[in-house]
Amino acid sequence: MAELNAIELEGVVKEYVSHGEVVQAVKGVTLDIAEGEFFSLLGPSGCGKTTTMRMIAGFEEPSRGVVKLHGQDVTNVPPNKRDVNMVFQSYALFPHMNVWDNVAFGLKQRRTPQEEIKRRVGEILEIVDLTGREKRRPREMSGGQQQRVALARALVNRPSALLLDEPLGALDLKLRQAMQIELKRIQREVGITFVYVTHDQSEALTMSDRIAVMKDGLVEQLAGPREIYERPASSFVAGFIGTSNLLSGVANGGVLEVGGGRVLVPEREGDVTLTVRPEKITISAEKPDGEVSVVPGTVTEVVYLGTYTSYAVSLAGGTEVTVFQQNAHDARNIAERGDAVWLSWQAQHSYALGS
């Protein structure tokens, strides 16, 4: 028997009527999320991430399509009868209750015996490192602490899946990174499915088992982080995930002529758009030999960024290419503004979009 997916969406559409006009927030999303998976919904603002998540939680009813939890159709089941819990972007803690009562809320609603409530709330507060803060009110806590209360309040119910809508959005960079590690640790410890909404691509890449990249209410690509990064399905994905260089032209005999250079294109003929990640490209003053893609250009900008330096190189024909070079021990840049340089990279680092 095949194992049941924790969450399944089948052709889910959500339409809103605003000012007499029908707006499609989600235009048809189909995806399966496996048991215990860390699954991210990634995309720019307004692409429908929150709406998708709210349909899984049960706050919105899909206009069309089916939502299944563990193989059961829950499309019309209200949120209080669904075995998933949500961590809101704004935390949505109960302002009139202290930490303990916030966390115990779900268990009390489910009429859990007093003894068990005590034990489980104590345990989860320990996991999120809030023991000793039980009597605090939400407004007496820092953003990071509130975030952990919100997490504990959902986790204590041991839901089959946890939905997190940009839970780290309100935190500063340092705390954000600490919480990312924390979240990952907690997910490993409790072993439940996490559905994670974010518009921060590095967050999605580092934390997820799989990522659905969304655009305008549709899933643009659904794959693991490495594949999304190395083999983006479209120029949108390539541009959204990290920095990416796009080179277009007509491939002929395994070679694409770009700005006076030769780019190797295996297995493709005719019109093609290639992506090359900036860190895969090498800059040199001399034309390199060997079976590599080679393109000449002129350095237009040099930005020192600590561990690496970012070069903007403009090719004949106007295409801009970004190149990252690791900073070696000698403090000199490989090239300066105005230098004529050669760019080169291995054939396998050119990836043809849509293949």
Next chain:
Amino acid sequence: MKRLTPYLLALPGWMWLAIFLVVPMAAMASVSLQTGNAIDGFAMTFSVSNYTDALSRYSTQLVRSLAYGGAATLAMLLIGYPVAYWIAFKGGHRKSMYLFLLLLPFFVSFVLRTISWGFLLADDGILFGTLKGWGLLPADFHVLATAFAVIAGLTYNWLPFMILPIYVALERVDPRVVEAAQDLYASRTAAFRRVVLPLSLPGVFAGVLMTFVPATADPVNAQVLGGTSNTMIGNIIQTTYLTNLQYPTASALSFTLMAVLLVGIFVYARVLGTENVLEAAAR
């Protein structure tokens, strides 16, 4: 200088209070301890008999006022809360319009509005007269000059003051917090009882304060809608002062009413106004 600025800005307010609240109160307090009559003049005798007399003579009206005021406040709460809730959560982008409609009656004078209710509720007026004509009501049916009419009038007149503070409190409740409760297995009723209601209690608290005090002290509704057997303490104070010219008695009565209301409010605030109650309500 910087540190003084807030105090300086508050100065006009303090002056206003000093002149228009403290001075008249002091004058009234002094009058309440005098004896005499309007023709021969009043003299300060520091007699507290004004108070004891007033209390023993008008205790019925005082108790009645508190009862009517309390009943009207309760009625306002029962009617006003759902209205405030509806505007806050279902009002959508028409919220301001609904609030405006709520305040619309205030563009007509208070006394006039109450008198119109008198017409409306008259035994043979448009409403009851017609219904009686059709035989839908017994001929001796009447509402005017009953306790019900007075309480209804009070309820009608101060209802917006109950609705507005509750609305403000409900409006501030984050819908996400309500969703969070539902997400954590609370039914709609449970989410209301344990999240929305406790968060709106400060509004209820303010609404009750803003309506109970003026409703209890009001003379107009009892006079216009209550007939002779529903006299409230406000009517007594008015006649004693304006008709009978017994200034000391009227002053003593006013102070008594004020003291009773202040004690009531104080107890009420102690019992309901603390965070502990709000928290307990959420349990």
